[in-house]
Amino acid sequence: MRITILTGAGISAESGLATFRASDGLWENHRIEDVATSEGFTKDPTLVHAFYNMRRKAALDAVPNAAHLALMRLEGHHDVTLVTQNVDDLHERAGSRDVIHMHGALNRALCAACGHDWPAPIVMTPEDLCPACRQPTTRPDIVWFGEMPYHLERIWQALEESELFVAIGTSGNVYPAAGFAQHAGRRGATCLELNLDSSMNADDFDRQILGPASETVPRWVGDLC
Template structure:
């Protein structure tokens, strides 16, 4: 079966990583405009790097949970395209191959001047020079507000070709990801939402399973792998 899976912050929250929209969330002490836009980086790169260094350290300490490991098992039995809004590497460490990071990755650095990428160190600094062009424009390879998510052509094709589309732990409030379920359903796929609560786009799903991802996802995968 061709399955497209979209995961959001909720799946990593159970590994101890704070989520974007929670009242206790990651961004509580910082306005989005201060740490998650290209303008913020140009205005105060020291603050932006400090913020993402913290996120990178938190992600390095976190461990994959049962939901991450279950999705890796699903890929052994079905043709799975795993799309994530998360910037951690818990899916990869949980065993999933070929994860599509539509919002970039904490493990990668990007030169804002020349566009080249390379593996990010645990701690990045505003004075770090790009190893390719030599300019001090090194930034986290994260898709910030106002920027276009990565791999969109591949993602839309996978969603359109899927027989089953699942959204796990995502709020459904941010486009283009918020439109995936509707597009999959329009293309003939069955759609299922696995979340702690109904999302902003719950109406686009044929099936809803409410609860923690670490419980729901292994159960769901077990049913698909009978």
Template sequence: MSARIVILTGAGISAESGLGTFRDEGGIWSQYDLAEVATPEGFAADPALVHTFYNARRKNAAEAIPNAAHAALARLEAERPGEVLIVTQNIDDLHERAGSRTVLHMHGTLRAATCAACGHGWDAPPVMHAEDACPGCGAPATRPDIVWFGEFPYHMDDIWEALRGAEVFVSIGTSGSVYPAAAFVQDAARAGALTLELNLEPSETRSYFTEARHGKASEIVPAWVDEMLAGRWP
């Protein structure tokens, strides 16, 4: 997969739309033990608990509204067709609802379900239950199509290819603490890309970026897109 501009987005881009991050105190993530709701072992031990957690997240995401940062990236793609690829760590669909069309969800999406027994996939209903039968094999082994801790992210071959060919790599709203995404800036830089961090605060990988801008995503992302479209950046 080729793209001149590769953009990695994390939880920080959706935070202003009301979707919490791992680090939010009092948010949905803080109410659960991640080992119980975001690992294959947790699902095997208590699938009902995992479904309860993701049903709440699915409802939260469905009620959220794309913010100015999502809209700006969609505008960038619309005005520079064929040049922009969004790689997101997020499992919400706010990029698509804002108008982005070329999006790779490396951690899966709340909109999809899969079968832990046979691997069949389908559109997720608003509410899922542990006893739901797979429409493919009939087994009561349905799970959210989410990449959990200990599982391999989706689309990695396409992502590595895009990073090797990118002229610009931008990381938005991510802490730089989770691999393999944390290494994307190094891979893009080795391939010769100009690298930019747009984040609320410096990430753990700030030193690898050519340039960094810090502030609210809804402010700094539209400002950068305006510069790109006006030919003022890079």
């Protein structure tokens, strides 16, 4: 079966990584405009780097949970395209082989001047030089608000070819990801939501399974394998 899976913050929350929208989340003490926009980075690169250094350390300390491991097992039985909105590498550390990071990755650095990207050190600073152009214009390789998500052409293609689309731990209010279920459904795919609570776009799904991802995902994978 051809399956496209979209994962969001809910799947990593059970590994101890705070969710974007949570009241005690990573963004509580910072305005989004200050730490998740190119304008914020231009205004105060020291603050932005400190913020993502903290997130990078938290992601490094986290470990994959049962949901991440179950999706890795699923890849051995079906044709799976795994897309994530998350910027951690828990899917890879669980053993998933080809993860599409549509919002970038904490473990990658990007040059704002020339576009070169490379593995990020644990701690980044505004003084870091791009290894390609030698300019002090390095930034986290994260898709900030107002920027285009990565790999959309590949993702739309996968959605169009899927028999089953599954969203796991997503809020359903961030586009373009919030439109994936509608797009896949129009192309004939069955759409399934696995979430702690109903998402904003729950009506776009044919079926819904509510509960912690570490419980619902392994059960669902077990039914398919």
